[in-house]
Amino acid sequence: MLDLDGVMWRGADPIDGSTEAVGELLRLGDQVVFCTNNSSESGSTRRMKLLDRGIPDGFDVVTSADAVATLVESGSRVLSVGGAGLAEALAARGAEVIDIGASNPAPQSAAEVLDPAEVLEVDRGFDDVVVGLNPRFDYQMLDLAAAAVRGGARLLVSNTDTTYPGSGGIHPGTGSLVAAVEAASGRPSTPGGKPNEPMAALLRDIVGAAPGIVVGDNGDTDGRLAEKLGFRFGLVLTGVTQTSDLPLAVPVDVVADDLASLVARRSELIS
């Protein structure tokens, strides 16, 4: 199970050797599942990007948007405060999605993103507010999301990573955004992504009882996911974790400079 941000790329910058390393795993017949807490794009968009980068088909992609969507009932009314990928996953679940996350500038009210005929329905309230990674997150979105939660909606979040590694360094993650909604609404959030049960359940559906290794750059998410699945954890130093952060609070089975050097040790790891 391979993390994306900090393993395959940092922002728009590919990490040297990672594409070739995944190609090698697929050639050897390993099952490869990409598993990301980044909810800003759908699994199908992620898949296209990976294929565009030259990775041969034959892999699965699961995002935290897919994971949090499993917490939403079909037919429920959901305020989405994330990217397009989150709204897509929620709609695929059969929810009625009011997507304020994609608006730019942010709407002054949820009514602004509805058809006129639907405006009166806004007061009906929401069953769920779902927060995902969103670089356009602003005060107005915070205001609407907190009001909906105070009005009785559950507060769900794709993942609680407080940071993620991007092109220019470390940036605020979804956990930092949802912390603002928690503070403004006074209610705690329920997460869907790594290392939480909704994501673990989706992954178990794909891999069954096969043993494996989770490779990622983050002990709190990738390492804890490995623990939950009974997998080994391979930590790579191409993302949020540096050598100076070691040892981590979570068990680490192998530390590698990057994915390519970890895959070079594959035969030792599966023995």
Ligand SMILES: [Mg+2]
């Ligand atoms: Mg990562």
